[in-house]
Amino acid sequence: xxxxxxxxxxxxxxxxxxxxxxxxxxxxxxxxxxxxxxxxxxxxxxxxxxxxxxxxxxxxxxxxxxxxxxxxxxxxxxxxxxxxxxxxxxxxxxxxxxxxxxxxxxxxxxxxxxxxxxxxxxxxxxxxxxxxxxxxxxxxxxxxxxxxxxxxxxxxxxxxxxxxxxxxxxxxxxxxxxx
Ligand code: PRP
Ligand code: MN
Ligand code: MG
Numbered sequence: 001x002x003x004x005x006x007x008x009x010x011x012x013x014x015x016x017x018x019x020x021x022x023x024x025x026x027x028x029x030x031x032x033x034x035x036x037x038x039x040x041x042x043x044x045x046x047x048x049x050x051x052x053x054x055x056x057x058x059x060x061x062x063x064x065x066x067x068x069x070x071x072x073x074x075x076x077x078x079x080x081x082x083x084x085x086x087x088x089x090x091x092x093x094x095x096x097x098x099x100x101x102x103x104x105x106x107x108x109x110x111x112x113x114x115x116x117x118x119x120x121x122x123x124x125x126x127x128x129x130x131x132x133x134x135x136x137x138x139x140x141x142x143x144x145x146x147x148x149x150x151x152x153x154x155x156x157x158x159x160x161x162x163x164x165x166x167x168x169x170x171x172x173x174x175x176x177x178x179x
Contacts, residue, residue, distance in 0.1 A: 002163070005153075005170035011144055012167040015127070015155060016050065018144045022125060023054025025142060026095070031057050036092045040110065041065035041083065042164065043099035046156040047127045051097060056175035059095075062087055068106050079109040089119040099156040100128040100147075111138075127155070128169070145169075151177060 001008060037059050039048035052061065065083035094114055101107055107124060114122045125142040132149040147169075153159050154166030159177060163170075 002166060002170065004163070004173055004176045005166070006173045007171045008168050009116050009150075009152060009171055010169040015144075016169065019047070019050050019127070020054050022127075022144060023051060023056075024044050024072075026051075026125065026160065027041045027054075027056045028091065029170065030055070030059065030095070033057075033093045035059045035095045036087065036089060037061050037095045038085065038114075039063045040096060040098050040106070043156045043158065044127075045163070047099050048097045053127070060087070064110070066106055066110065069162060079106050089114050089117050091120050094119045094123070096122065096124045098126040099123065100130065101140060102130050102133045103149055104134045104136040107140075108136045108138050128152075128157075144153065 002015045037052060039061065041063055042065065052059070062085045063083065064081070064085055066079050066081055068079045081103040096107065096110060096114075098107060109141070111122050111124070119169060125140040126140040128147050129140060129143045129145070130147050130149055149173045151159070152169050153163035153172050154169045156164050157169070159172055163172070
Protein backbone atom coordinates (compact mmCIF):
# COMPACT_ATOMS: atom_id res chain seq x y z
CA UNK A 1 0.00 0.00 0.00
CA UNK A 2 1.11 3.58 -0.72
CA UNK A 3 2.60 5.32 2.31
CA UNK A 4 0.13 8.25 2.15
CA UNK A 5 -2.88 5.93 2.26
CA UNK A 6 -4.56 5.24 5.59
CA UNK A 7 -6.87 2.45 4.44
CA UNK A 8 -7.87 0.69 1.23
CA UNK A 9 -11.63 1.20 0.84
CA UNK A 10 -12.21 -0.73 -2.39
CA UNK A 11 -9.69 -3.18 -3.79
CA UNK A 12 -8.56 -3.51 -7.39
CA UNK A 13 -10.40 -6.86 -7.67
CA UNK A 14 -13.68 -5.40 -6.36
CA UNK A 15 -13.42 -2.50 -8.79
CA UNK A 16 -12.77 -4.75 -11.79
CA UNK A 17 -15.66 -7.08 -10.87
CA UNK A 18 -18.04 -4.12 -10.60
CA UNK A 19 -16.89 -2.77 -13.97
CA UNK A 20 -17.69 -6.10 -15.64
CA UNK A 21 -21.21 -5.87 -14.17
CA UNK A 22 -21.66 -2.32 -15.43
CA UNK A 23 -20.30 -3.34 -18.85
CA UNK A 24 -22.87 -6.07 -19.32
CA UNK A 25 -25.74 -3.78 -18.30
CA UNK A 26 -24.51 -1.11 -20.72
CA UNK A 27 -24.04 -3.65 -23.52
CA UNK A 28 -27.70 -4.66 -23.19
CA UNK A 29 -28.93 -1.07 -22.96
CA UNK A 30 -26.97 0.26 -25.94
CA UNK A 31 -27.41 -2.64 -28.36
CA UNK A 32 -27.93 -1.19 -31.84
CA UNK A 33 -27.66 2.46 -30.67
CA UNK A 34 -23.99 3.22 -31.45
CA UNK A 35 -23.56 5.41 -28.35
CA UNK A 36 -21.06 8.22 -28.06
CA UNK A 37 -19.19 7.45 -24.85
CA UNK A 38 -17.67 10.56 -23.29
CA UNK A 39 -14.83 10.40 -20.81
CA UNK A 40 -14.63 13.31 -18.38
CA UNK A 41 -10.91 13.94 -18.03
CA UNK A 42 -8.83 13.67 -16.12
CA UNK A 43 -10.41 11.64 -13.34
CA UNK A 44 -12.38 9.19 -15.50
CA UNK A 45 -9.51 8.12 -17.75
CA UNK A 46 -8.77 4.77 -16.07
CA UNK A 47 -12.43 3.86 -15.55
CA UNK A 48 -13.18 4.74 -19.19
CA UNK A 49 -10.38 2.51 -20.44
CA UNK A 50 -11.42 -0.45 -18.29
CA UNK A 51 -15.17 0.05 -18.85
CA UNK A 52 -15.21 0.22 -22.65
CA UNK A 53 -13.29 -3.06 -22.83
CA UNK A 54 -16.26 -4.72 -21.09
CA UNK A 55 -18.88 -3.22 -23.45
CA UNK A 56 -19.53 -5.56 -26.35
CA UNK A 57 -21.65 -3.38 -28.68
CA UNK A 58 -20.31 -0.92 -31.29
CA UNK A 59 -19.66 2.56 -29.86
CA UNK A 60 -17.64 5.71 -30.41
CA UNK A 61 -15.48 7.54 -27.88
CA UNK A 62 -14.67 11.13 -27.19
CA UNK A 63 -12.97 13.03 -24.41
CA UNK A 64 -13.70 16.22 -22.53
CA UNK A 65 -11.59 17.88 -19.90
CA UNK A 66 -13.31 19.92 -17.21
CA UNK A 67 -12.10 20.99 -13.82
CA UNK A 68 -13.76 22.43 -10.76
CA UNK A 69 -11.40 21.42 -7.97
CA UNK A 70 -7.84 22.30 -8.92
CA UNK A 71 -5.56 21.62 -5.97
CA UNK A 72 -8.29 22.25 -3.43
CA UNK A 73 -10.27 19.57 -1.58
CA UNK A 74 -13.49 21.57 -2.10
CA UNK A 75 -15.30 22.29 -5.35
CA UNK A 76 -14.99 25.91 -6.46
CA UNK A 77 -18.42 25.68 -8.08
CA UNK A 78 -16.98 26.96 -11.33
CA UNK A 79 -16.75 24.30 -14.03
CA UNK A 80 -14.06 25.14 -16.55
CA UNK A 81 -14.01 23.45 -19.96
CA UNK A 82 -10.36 22.79 -20.68
CA UNK A 83 -10.87 20.55 -23.69
CA UNK A 84 -14.15 20.32 -25.59
CA UNK A 85 -15.47 17.34 -27.59
CA UNK A 86 -14.15 16.76 -31.12
CA UNK A 87 -17.48 15.56 -32.52
CA UNK A 88 -21.08 16.77 -32.54
CA UNK A 89 -23.52 15.16 -30.10
CA UNK A 90 -26.60 16.19 -32.08
CA UNK A 91 -28.97 13.24 -32.39
CA UNK A 92 -26.59 10.92 -30.52
CA UNK A 93 -27.17 8.65 -27.56
CA UNK A 94 -24.54 10.01 -25.20
CA UNK A 95 -23.13 8.14 -22.24
CA UNK A 96 -21.04 10.26 -19.87
CA UNK A 97 -18.39 8.31 -17.98
CA UNK A 98 -17.30 9.85 -14.67
CA UNK A 99 -15.07 8.63 -11.88
CA UNK A 100 -17.04 10.27 -9.05
CA UNK A 101 -20.05 12.45 -8.32
CA UNK A 102 -19.56 14.69 -5.33
CA UNK A 103 -21.50 17.99 -5.26
CA UNK A 104 -22.94 17.11 -8.68
CA UNK A 105 -21.91 20.49 -10.13
CA UNK A 106 -19.59 19.12 -12.82
CA UNK A 107 -22.19 16.72 -14.19
CA UNK A 108 -25.20 18.99 -13.96
CA UNK A 109 -23.25 21.53 -15.98
CA UNK A 110 -22.17 18.93 -18.55
CA UNK A 111 -25.61 17.37 -18.93
CA UNK A 112 -27.19 20.76 -19.53
CA UNK A 113 -24.53 21.57 -22.12
CA UNK A 114 -25.03 18.29 -24.00
CA UNK A 115 -28.81 18.72 -23.95
CA UNK A 116 -28.43 22.23 -25.36
CA UNK A 117 -26.34 20.71 -28.14
CA UNK A 118 -29.34 18.45 -28.94
CA UNK A 119 -28.09 15.04 -27.88
CA UNK A 120 -30.85 12.45 -28.39
CA UNK A 121 -30.27 11.05 -24.89
CA UNK A 122 -27.80 11.74 -22.10
CA UNK A 123 -27.04 9.08 -19.50
CA UNK A 124 -24.40 8.99 -16.79
CA UNK A 125 -22.25 6.09 -15.62
CA UNK A 126 -20.17 6.85 -12.55
CA UNK A 127 -17.93 4.41 -10.76
CA UNK A 128 -18.20 6.21 -7.43
CA UNK A 129 -20.84 8.35 -5.78
CA UNK A 130 -20.74 10.44 -2.62
CA UNK A 131 -24.44 11.32 -2.21
CA UNK A 132 -23.80 12.95 1.19
CA UNK A 133 -21.97 15.79 -0.58
CA UNK A 134 -24.60 16.65 -3.18
CA UNK A 135 -25.57 20.32 -3.57
CA UNK A 136 -27.61 19.89 -6.76
CA UNK A 137 -30.30 17.29 -7.41
CA UNK A 138 -28.59 14.73 -9.62
CA UNK A 139 -28.51 10.94 -9.88
CA UNK A 140 -26.44 8.75 -12.16
CA UNK A 141 -28.15 6.15 -14.35
CA UNK A 142 -25.40 3.63 -13.51
CA UNK A 143 -23.39 3.70 -10.27
CA UNK A 144 -20.58 1.39 -9.20
CA UNK A 145 -20.04 2.14 -5.52
CA UNK A 146 -21.49 4.55 -2.98
CA UNK A 147 -18.70 6.05 -0.87
CA UNK A 148 -18.69 7.61 2.58
CA UNK A 149 -17.77 11.29 2.89
CA UNK A 150 -14.02 10.68 3.26
CA UNK A 151 -11.18 12.12 1.19
CA UNK A 152 -10.50 9.26 -1.17
CA UNK A 153 -7.92 8.94 -3.93
CA UNK A 154 -6.82 6.38 -6.50
CA UNK A 155 -8.23 4.77 -9.63
CA UNK A 156 -8.26 8.16 -11.39
CA UNK A 157 -9.11 10.29 -8.35
CA UNK A 158 -6.41 12.76 -7.37
CA UNK A 159 -5.30 15.01 -4.60
CA UNK A 160 -3.26 17.85 -6.15
CA UNK A 161 -2.79 15.64 -9.26
CA UNK A 162 -1.24 12.76 -7.32
CA UNK A 163 -2.44 9.20 -6.60
CA UNK A 164 -4.48 8.81 -9.84
CA UNK A 165 -2.38 5.75 -10.75
CA UNK A 166 -3.27 3.70 -7.66
CA UNK A 167 -5.27 0.65 -8.84
CA UNK A 168 -7.54 0.77 -5.75
CA UNK A 169 -9.54 3.40 -3.83
CA UNK A 170 -7.91 4.50 -0.59
CA UNK A 171 -8.50 7.04 2.15
CA UNK A 172 -5.77 9.66 2.20
CA UNK A 173 -4.03 10.22 5.53
CA UNK A 174 -5.35 13.56 6.93
CA UNK A 175 -1.82 14.87 7.53
CA UNK A 176 -1.28 14.85 3.76
CA UNK A 177 -4.00 17.38 2.95
CA UNK A 178 -3.93 19.38 6.17
CA UNK A 179 -0.29 20.40 5.91
C1 PRP B 1 -13.46 15.65 -9.85
C2 PRP B 1 -14.07 14.33 -10.29
C3 PRP B 1 -15.38 14.74 -10.92
C4 PRP B 1 -15.78 15.95 -10.11
C5 PRP B 1 -16.83 15.57 -9.10
O1 PRP B 1 -12.87 16.26 -10.96
O2 PRP B 1 -13.22 13.70 -11.23
O3 PRP B 1 -15.19 15.10 -12.26
O4 PRP B 1 -14.59 16.41 -9.42
O5 PRP B 1 -17.13 16.66 -8.25
P1 PRP B 1 -18.49 17.46 -8.29
O6 PRP B 1 -19.60 16.47 -8.35
O7 PRP B 1 -18.46 18.20 -6.99
O8 PRP B 1 -18.47 18.39 -9.45
P2 PRP B 1 -11.86 17.50 -10.83
O9 PRP B 1 -12.61 18.76 -11.03
O10 PRP B 1 -11.08 17.35 -9.56
O11 PRP B 1 -10.90 17.34 -12.10
P3 PRP B 1 -10.05 16.02 -12.46
O12 PRP B 1 -11.02 15.00 -12.98
O13 PRP B 1 -9.10 16.48 -13.51
O14 PRP B 1 -9.36 15.57 -11.20
MN1 MN C 1 -13.11 14.97 -12.87
MG1 MG D 1 -9.52 16.30 -9.32
